[in-house]
Amino acid sequence: MKATREISRFAWRCYRNESMAVRWLMRLRPRICPLEIVASAVPEGARVLDVGCGGGLLLAWLSSKHILGEGLGVDSSARAIAIARNCLSDKSLSFEVLAPSDPWPIGPFDVVTLVDVLHHVPRGQQRAFISRISGTAAQKVILKDLDPLPRWKRWMNALHDFIMTRRRVYPRRMVELVAWFEEDGFRVTRCERVDRLWYNHYVIEAQRDCAGDGGAS
Numbered sequence: 001m002k003a004t005r006e007i008s009r010f011a012w013r014c015y016r017n018e019s020m021a022v023r024w025l026m027r028l029r030p031r032i033c034p035l036e037i038v039a040s041a042v043p044e045g046a047r048v049l050d051v052g053c054g055g056g057l058l059l060a061w062l063s064s065k066h067i068l069g070e071g072l073g074v075d076s077s078a079r080a081i082a083i084a085r086n087c088l089s090d091k092s093l094s095f096e097v098l099a100p101s102d103p104w105p106i107g108p109f110d111v112v113t114l115v116d117v118l119h120h121v122p123r124g125q126q127r128a129f130i131s132r133i134s135g136t137a138a139q140k141v142i143l144k145d146l147d148p149l150p151r152w153k154r155w156m157n158a159l160h161d162f163i164m165t166r167r168r169v170y171p172r173r174m175v176e177l178v179a180w181f182e183e184d185g186f187r188v189t190r191c192e193r194v195d196r197l198w199y200n201h202y203v204i205e206a207q208r209d210c211a212g213d214g215g216a217s
Contacts, residue, residue: 003036034194045069046110052117056084074098112138119169147200156198174202181206
């Protein structure tokens with residue numbers, strides 16, 4: 001939990017120009033979301049596209065540890081992007097508002113990260129959403145999301161998200177994501193569940209299989 005505490009303290013300092021509500025939300029997020037596991041999977045010097053970046057905490061932490069080559073965060077929330085731009089002045093970072101229907105930046109990127117994004121995508125659109133990763137030509141994907149099982153944790157997660165966003169959530173089982181990545185030409189190298197309080201997270205790492213149909217540069 002040392003890395004979790006470090007990210008939490010870093011967030012408190014990083015968002016000092018924001019309201020106390022934002023500062024506390026950023027400080028508490030690493031306590032319930034295993035950002036340190038996602039960060040540890042990013043190779044040094046990587047060009048990272050963070051889809052659904054929110055206020056940019058993951059990219060800011062990676063930059064502070066001198067892991068990033070450069071990072072681009074995109075999010076559909078103009079407010080979240082404004083927070084990121086206001087608080088994170090690192091020249092290696094940039095942030096853009098991206099509507100759900102907009103095409104993703106094509107990079108080139110080495111890594112695409114998606115942290116708590118997929119369960120906000122309607123179920124009928126999730127398969128196409130994952131397939132959009134191939135268009136970035138990234139060699140690696142790191143996805144962190146919420147497992148729909150056990151049901152009581154799913155209900156707690158749904159209540160939390162509804163309070164925070166006023167939106168329904170559509171969690172997808174990890175085994176289905178693994179199958180999708182493999183269909184798209186990625187080799188899944190890590191599948192791990194991480195429990196934090198009533199949150200049942202999973203982390204998937206997928207490496208592009210250059211010999212497959214999805215192979216790229």
